[in-house]
Amino acid sequence: VMMDGTRSIEELQELFAPDNPEVIQSILKGLEDQALLDDATPFKVHSGIDTLLELEDFTNDLLQTTVEGNLFWKPITSSESELPITVLYGFGIEHYHLSCHRWNWDFPVLGCQNYRKVQQLINQLYSQEYGQDQLWLKALNGIGISDQDLNDAIALPETVAIGNALAYWANSEPLVLLSTLGVLKRQAYHHLSSYLAACERVNLESGFIDPIRELVNRNITGESENLIHRIFQDIGHVDQQTQQRLGDQIYLFIEMYNNFYRAIWNYYSSTSDLLRRVSAL
Template sequence: MSRIYVQKPKLREGCEVIYKNDYLIITYRGDQFELYPQEESSCDEIATLLNLLDGTKTIEELVTLNQAKGFMNTLKLIEVLDENCLLREGKKVEIKGKTGLEFIMDLEDLHRIWERSLGETTLSKLFYKGEAPLEMVIGWGFEYYHITKRAHDCITPAIAKAHGALREQMLEFFHEEYRHDKLLLKSLTSLGYSEQEIINSIPHAYTAAISNALAKWAHTDLLTFMAVLFIMEGTNLDGQEYMDTLALYDLPDDFIRYQGVHSDINIQGDHGNVTRDFFALVDYISPEEQLRVKKNILMFEQLRIRQEETFWESFQKEKNEIPRLLLNTNQAI
């Protein structure tokens, strides 16, 4: 079972529960989450639990209350709600700033708003429909490799700035992420490129900008670096959707296999929650620190969108050789 991050769970403000014949829907900030009764439970029992999530009861109290009524899936339901960012901590902390966990949950909400405001790029729409040109999918594999390689190199300076339990958590993350870029390197060599061609390839401008931002924050701003990881790592569902989509394209088995190994390690290591794990160890974040991190995360999201947009634009030009090497003088910039 995944870790539950709240002590007194409370449905986030704005959640609306819609009753259907044999399931329930929770709508939140434009997203919909369907809840189906499991085993001997019913929609009414799920609805009863949702009404109890008011931030005044501990998880243990909720389990006891529902067991007395014959509902045995309380922990599982709370886990699912928490994984989908539908819960927040009901326990009040009387400080001007926020705890790390309270702050990162606020940031999750903001990120959801920013994603909808910035919209989905043409590249993303076509890719997940299985309609992107194959050479574009391959080219994006090179950009993914470059960011993964740079992100790995950024963990070491971040470790140097961390202390105590946070440092131990960083070291564990480093060990799990160690040389993931080698997996993506093997994935690309299955397409017939040499390792030297891949290593010497030139990333697009906004890929380099993202890499440089990661490097800067790893050296100078540990809170921002930890926060940006929840965008970089994504959720388990994101990783599975990416792998399912790759299967739609005419790619070598080894290309998909090594991408899959990379994705499986992230899923098994629960890397989608690595940012929560980090911030759960932070006792206090001042209002000034919160503002700085929020501004940086918005900038990072804007960089990510521009990365996809400019990458798509580059493939509208006549010549766009893969890989991008200094010797390829006629390729799109």
């Protein structure tokens, strides 16, 4: 009665095997092999890792056509461009704002997965990310921006938009959040390396550059990206509707990600005031 076609695979997994969802997949596969599934269409499993790999191809194409050639990254990666130092500092400021509010999306997703192994992998992922906000803070301290200064500062609207979106997905669409974190992890080493090279090219202070170099070295192993792959490997099936929703939300995220970097260039290239102070409003 419980498998009368009125419940989704995910519902059956939640009801009967929340800690081992693959059991339900095995039962359904066995029933299908014995021609005991009364379904007009063959049952087709679309695994979590298949879904993630498809999303990676999709996001790589989007990144190539948007972010890589935008106002910020084109001059950053060109050795011939003159870079406003304020833009390089602004990159650090906005990433600090983003990283120090990550608990808004970390804690909800830590409690939303019913699969024990997936939850353990998510815990490992966040333990690897711990302390990145302190490295950004150390870099900003190195150019004379104090903790008190940052407490009085507000992020650009585009930075806030990314943080709010990640927090929303953490509470309502954890697979979307994990997919977007996969995008960020894949880009972290590539983008941070280019950014570090630009900082070195214009001879920024060592007090600023050294913590950035540590961030680059943290991302060189790709351990966080591997963990995200392992998380998706332990998700037995992603239905067609969820696949479509993931693709739509990733598209939205890449738009926000592109706007984030464009906003850094637009604001910090035209100002000498690095901090948008609450006290000055």
